[in-house]
Amino acid sequence: xxxxxxxxxVHPQGENWIAGTKDIVRIANVMPPHGLLMLAAVAxxxxxxxxxxxxxxxxxxxxxxxxxxxxTQPDAIGFSATTAGFMGGYRLAxxxxxxxxxxxxxxxxxxxxxxxxxxxxxxHALDIIxxxxxxATLLELLQADLVxxxxxxxxxxxxxxxxxxxxxxRRPLSDLDLLPYPAYEKxxxxxxxxxxxxxxxxxSPATTFITSRGCPYSCxxxxxxxxxxxxxxxxxxYLVDHLAFLGSRYGIRHVNIYDDNFTLQKPRVEExxxxxxxxxxxxxxxxxxxxxxxxxxxxxxxxRGGCWMIxxxxxxxxxxxxxxxxxxxxxxxxxxxxxxxxEAGIRAKGLFMIGIPGETEESIAHTGAYALRHPFSDVxxxxxxxxxxxxxxxxxxxxxxxxxxxxxxxxxxxxxxxxGFTRERLEELYLRFYRAFYKRPAGVLNFVSMLWKxxxxxxxxxGNAGAFAGAARxxxxxxxxxxxxxxxxxxxxxxR
Numbered sequence: 416x417x418x419x420x421x422x423x424x425v426h427p428q429g430e431n432w433i434a435g436t437k438d439i440v441r442i443a444n445v446m447p448p449h450g451l452l453m454l455a456a457v458a459x460x461x462x463x464x465x466x467x468x469x470x471x472x473x474x475x476x477x478x479x480x481x482x483x484x485x486x487t488q489p490d491a492i493g494f495s496a497t498t499a500g501f502m503g504g505y506r507l508a509x510x511x512x513x514x515x516x517x518x519x520x521x522x523x524x525x526x527x528x529x530x531x532x533x534x535x536x537x538x539h540a541l542d543i544i545x546x547x548x549x550x551a552t553l554l555e556l557l558q559a560d561l562v563x564x565x566x567x568x569x570x571x572x573x574x575x576x577x578x579x580x581x582x583x584x585r586r587p588l589s590d591l592d593l594l595p596y597p598a599y600e601k602x603x604x605x606x607x608x609x610x611x612x613x614x615x616x617x618x619s620p621a622t623t624f625i626t627s628r629g630c631p632y633s634c635x636x637x638x639x640x641x642x643x644x645x646x647x648x649x650x651x652x653y654l655v656d657h658l659a660f661l662g663s664r665y666g667i668r669h670v671n672i673y674d675d676n677f678t679l680q681k682p683r684v685e686e687x688x689x690x691x692x693x694x695x696x697x698x699x700x701x702x703x704x705x706x707x708x709x710x711x712x713x714x715x716x717x718x719r720g721g722c723w724m725i726x727x728x729x730x731x732x733x734x735x736x737x738x739x740x741x742x743x744x745x746x747x748x749x750x751x752x753x754x755x756x757x758e759a760g761i762r763a764k765g766l767f768m769i770g771i772p773g774e775t776e777e778s779i780a781h782t783g784a785y786a787l788r789h790p791f792s793d794v795x796x797x798x799x800x801x802x803x804x805x806x807x808x809x810x811x812x813x814x815x816x817x818x819x820x821x822x823x824x825x826x827x828x829x830x831x832x833x834x835g836f837t838r839e840r841l842e843e844l845y846l847r848f849y850r851a852f853y854k855r856p857a858g859v860l861n862f863v864s865m866l867w868k869x870x871x872x873x874x875x876x877x878g879n880a881g882a883f884a885g886a887a888r889x890x891x892x893x894x895x896x897x898x899x900x901x902x903x904x905x906x907x908x909x910x911r
């Protein structure tokens with residue numbers, strides 16, 4: 416075997432906001448590309464040099480991005496792609512393939528995993544797709560000198576006759592503690608260039624943190640294509656050691672635990688809190704929790720461990736509607752949990768959704784009333800998006816109109832319009848929800864309290880006031896009847 420292959424990982428710039436407007440997501444929230452960080456760490460541990468270029472955190476014009484990738488002298492180029500980021504990544508891949516036709520182009524992530532057959536058929540600059548969880552698959556591919564074969568599970572590629580070949584699903588990694596820490600050192604400007612959502616953390620530096628994989632629930636709108644349904648988790652000891660590393664190496668003081676099911680296994684959470692307190696690291700955290708996992712005892716435990724905020728997936732305030740889409744959802748149980756969190760001194764952030772199949776004016780009114788009736792500290796309202804890896808994607812046209820423009824599929828654009836609605840009406844109701852929540856006295860008081868609870872958030876808001884004001888004006892315009900919803904020049908029509 417010759418010299419170890421070099422791989423350059425690319426996080427595409429993509430679209431994460433409203434097409435045609437200033438992308439305030441890069442101001443409000445920039446997450447490290449954890450999937451690529453782990454792939455790079457695994458490759459480096461095995462002796463394969465790896466580079467990460469994050470064009471979402473550090474956007475470049477396309478010509479400069481091409482030159483930046485080529486300057487790393489890669490033997491392979493690997494893209495991680497969400498649905499919204501795929502076309503931006505692919506346009507860059509086309510340019511790279513023209514410049515270096517001998518260098519294989521790899522794609523992985525939720526979008527390629529869900530649509531591997533279609534992508535191989537329609538996007539010819541793409542050579543290999545890593546389907547599902549990528550660490551072991553990529554490592555075997557590197558060890559095989561980047562030559563795909565049926566012996567490497569988890570690959571999709573073109574065979575000798577141009578036919579699509581899928582080598583079959585790879586068994587998910589059962590012991591996550593075998594993985595190294597993500598390769599944070601590969602990121603330019605880490606951690607300062609990566610910011611948590613505004614008003615969602617008390618102190619900085621802060622970062623996102625992942626403790627588990629897989630989700631045993633089967634909600635209609637969730638994409639579980641990469642990590643599957645089997646829940647697997649790092650041990651409490653691994654996690655606390657990892658936090659200690661982040662604290663000593665990068666000065667991290669707060670983490671946002673970005674798991675779907677952090678609180679699924681109560682004994683693991685209790686052990687984590689116990690070890691975290693015994694190490695006295697001075698690091699606080701947020702997490703996502705399901706109300707059926709959050710009893711009063713666990714809430715008190717989380718508070719003792721430094722939990723600052725818990726995100727709760729509510730989605731809708733209409734019980735009949737949400738029961739058809741979300742596994743194990745009881746709005747009374749959610750409400751009780753919100754009140755318990757408030758009593759314990761933990762902020763409760765409600766995650767809501769608008770425009771889901773079956774939505775009506777009445778159900779949207781129920782959602783708004785529910786958010787106002789209970790003591791949520793903060794809310795996030797996303798625009799329902801039928802991602803290719805979600806169960807609802809396959810029947811979405813039975814429920815309304817769907818503009819499958821991948822670059823708009825980022826939960827910030829109404830690409831799906833339920834029957835009985837117009838896009839402008841949904842935009843109007845979307846804006847009304849936020850105004851009702853944040854303009855009431857409790858909403859104003861919450862913002863004022865952030866002056867001492869999250870002072871850096873206020874500095875970020877004031878420093879980017881013009882961008883936020885412009886985004887607010889654009890949202891208002893989109894809610895005006897007759898407002899243009901034309902995609903920006905160059906928007907993808909490949910999926911139509």
